[in-house]
Amino acid sequence: MSSQPFEKESRKGSAGTLPLSETTTETGSMRTLSTPISLEADDEPDWPQSWRAYACLLGCFFLMFNSWGLVNAYGTWSSYYVGNSLRGVDQLELNLIGSTQSFLVLLFSNPVGRLLDAGYSRVVIGCGTLLVPFGLFILSVVHPSNVGAIASFGPIWATQGLVVGLGMGTFFVSSSQVATTWFPKRRGLAVGYVACGASVAGVVYPTMLRYLIDSLGFNDAVRCVAGLTSITCIYSFIFCTPDPAHDHHEPKRWRALRTWFDTEAFHNKAWCWFTAAVAFMFFGFYPIFFNLEEWASVRGFGTRKTSGGDASNGPLQTFWLLAIMNGASTVGRMLLAHFSDKVGALNMHIVSQFVSSLLTLILWTLAGSETDAIAFCVVFGVFSGMVIGLPPASVGNILNCTYTTADTRHLAKKKLGHWTGMMYTFAAIPALTGPVISGHLITKYNTYITVQMWSGTNLMLSFACMLVARWYLPCANGQSAPSEIARVFGKHEAPVTEKGKGNEIDTGSPEALSQAPTRVPSITPSRQASMDRPDSPERMV
Missing domain, CATH: 1.20.1250.20 (MFS general substrate transporter like domains)
Structure with a gap:
């Protein structure tokens, strides 16, 4: 009996159970992605x-x-x-x-x-x-x-x-x-x-x-x-x-075209x-x-x-x-x-x-x-x-x-x-x-x-x-210029509403999130594909 409380205490905060391992992994990934950007933005003073x-x-x-x-x-x-x-x-x-x-x-x-x-x-x-x-x-x-x-x-x-x-x-x-x-x-x-x-x-x-x-x-x-x-x-x-503190990058080859x-x-x-x-x-x-x-x-x-x-x-x-x-x-x-x-x-x-x-x-x-x-x-x-x-x-x-x-x-x-x-x-x-x-x-x-x-x-x-x-550039709300002009003049209102409903379904519940790739194939994958196109207003390369 004395070993059981000790075992519980030793396992507390560890990755031994599924819920704890999920929490730890999510926090670590978020920290990896967000910390450099947020710290860079917060640590830099407005004026030198x-x-x-x-x-x-x-x-x-x-x-x-x-x-x-x-x-x-x-x-x-x-x-x-x-x-x-x-x-x-x-x-x-x-x-x-x-x-x-x-x-x-x-x-x-x-x-x-x-x-x-x-x-x-x-x-x-x-x-x-x-x-x-x-x-x-x-x-x-x-x-x-x-x-x-x-x-x-x-x-x-x-x-x-x-x-x-x-x-x-x-x-x-x-x-x-x-x-x-x-x-x-x-x-x-x-x-x-x-x-x-x-x-x-x-x-x-x-x-x-x-x-x-x-x-x-x-x-x-x-x-x-x-x-x-x-x-x-x-x-x-x-x-x-x-x-x-400014980084300089000298090219590997000065004669290269790039x-x-x-x-x-x-x-x-x-x-x-x-x-x-x-x-x-x-x-x-x-x-x-x-x-x-x-x-x-x-x-x-x-x-x-x-x-x-x-x-x-x-x-x-x-x-x-x-x-x-x-x-x-x-x-x-x-x-x-x-x-x-x-x-x-x-x-x-x-x-x-x-x-x-x-x-x-x-x-x-x-x-x-x-x-x-x-x-x-x-x-x-x-x-x-x-x-x-x-x-x-x-x-x-x-x-x-x-x-x-x-x-x-x-x-x-x-x-x-x-x-x-x-x-x-x-x-x-x-x-x-x-x-x-x-x-x-x-x-x-x-x-x-x-x-x-x-x-x-x-x-x-x-x-x-x-x-x-x-x-060819997006507007402030992220929409492309043609889409924004169409919205201003009252065209294509139904697709925009549908998209909003689709987003609601995607983020409304854990079940919806877990099934998003199969339940809403016409929204999420197509949007990603459009962002990867070279001619896309949201991401032009």
């Missing part, structure tokens, strides 16, 4: 506690400041060239300098992103820190110092377009990819703040350049700009380092259509920035300094229009930083792209006064900030909808830099040819309605491609 995170964020802001910021400011350089040292050069060639910069920034997005994933951020950023200031200093040497002298196009393109563009190509992807390693729970906000660097530079550089040209001359003004880029680039080189191009992306219809949308966007986006000042000068909405140094009595210098547009762009980038995670990055991108295309086709073409020109710069600037800043977040949106299971969810974070880099690399050729084509249209037809139609049409085509990409 280290000062290095915020020093890195400012450094990444400067990286964007010295990459797309210089591209956004090129319209002021072009306006000076066409009225002074390159006044006999075709508009096509003038646009080629700025388009070469944007081409190189996008072309190197994929290899730079891959090198950052492998842990070479210091080398990548160091190359840009040398090239960008060096190219600007050399530009001040090759440009003639005499006011009114004609410069040679080749050296200016080689220094400002090629050398500076190569340096800027190392900064663009680095800015967002390094910053997000410190802000795992505030990725959208961090990228939005970093993106503001481009629009702030679009205000600082044109204003700085114009006033310094008036007081010091072009060459010394360029040296001052190069000095500012040197200081900000050195700061970025020192403080732009990834979070030490090292540089994730072929899985090409089977994802949403990503392919969105890449086409970004390509059309770059066809039409930067021709607006590159030709805005010349359009305002020709239409009489602003004045610019000529080689003689005299300006008309116009109330506004044209560089202020570009500064206003870039300043308004800062507002758009801040809006995307705060709201893209709430309304969906791709949804926000589609709306802003549509509005931008309408503004270009209607408001810009119908602008008949200086007030209209300023209104266009302000409103288009707000939406253009979202248009140019949202592609990385939209790719992240596509990845999150693609990898939805517990086993594959980590791939959405791992592939973000790679898929974003590939997307930008495919947009490099449109970024190079778009401004050149628009410049040729201006020269051939001698009117700026050509560039307005060119830019507006391409932005509208980009909007259409984004809609198709959205079609």
Whole structure:
């Protein structure tokens, strides 16, 4: 008798009986699946506690400041060239300098992103820190110092377009990819703040350049700009380092195709259509920035300094229009930083792209006064900030909808830099040819309605491609876009109700759960099969 209680006590909590073994096994499996995810979500603070995170964020802001910021400011350089040292050069060639910069920034997005994933951020950023200031200093040497002298196009393109563009190509992807390693729970906000660097530079550089040209001359003004880029680039080189806890994965073979191009992306219809949308966007986006000042000068909405140094009595210098547009762009980038995670990055991108295309086709073409020109710069600037800043977040949106299971969810974070880099690399050729084509249209037809139609049409085509990409993604409730549209318009209501009843039968009782595979074969297996299909909106691979 004395042994029986002892036996009961010794068996208590053991796996000796069936109920206890079932409980233990279930708890262990649940712990295995849920603990890493829940702990990762709970242990990470909303905001980093280290000062290095915020020093890195400012450094990444400067990286964007010295990459797309210089591209956004090129319209002021072009306006000076066409009225002074390159006044006999075709508009096509003038646009080629700025388009070469944007081409190189996008072309190197994929290899730079891959090198950052492998842990070479210091080398990548160091190359840009040398090239960008060096190219600007050399530009001040090759440009003639005499006011009114004609410069040679080749050296200016080689220094400002090629050398500076190569340096800027190392900064663009680095800015967002390094910053997000410190802000795992505030990725959208961090990228939005970093993106503001481009629009702030679009205000600082044109204003700085114009006033310094008036007081010091072009060459010394360029040296001052190069000095500012040197200081900000050195700061970025020192403080732009990834979070030490961030995992780097160096490829087994650098020469393998999959090292540089994730072929899985090409089977994802949403990503392919969105890449086409970004390509059309770059066809039409930067021709607006590159030709805005010349359009305002020709239409009489602003004045610019000529080689003689005299300006008309116009109330506004044209560089202020570009500064206003870039300043308004800062507002758009801040809006995307705060709201893209709430309304969906791709949804926000589609709306802003549509509005931008309408503004270009209607408001810009119908602008008949200086007030209209300023209104266009302000409103288009707000939406253009979202248009140019949202592609990385939209790719992240596509990845999150693609990898939805517990086993594959980590791939959405791992592939973000790679898929974003590939997307930008495919947009490099449109970024190079778009401004050149628009410049040729201006020269051939001698009117700026050509560039307005060119830019507006391409932005509208980009909007259409984004809609198709959205079609292949699920809605917030998990339903596919076609199913949700059918539900909104009152179609297929019976199948949805049946499905709900089927789910009730599946989970209503232990008996139903135990017999689910045999009692409801038309629901559970078919749903699983649909999730495994490559074309399924819920899981696109």
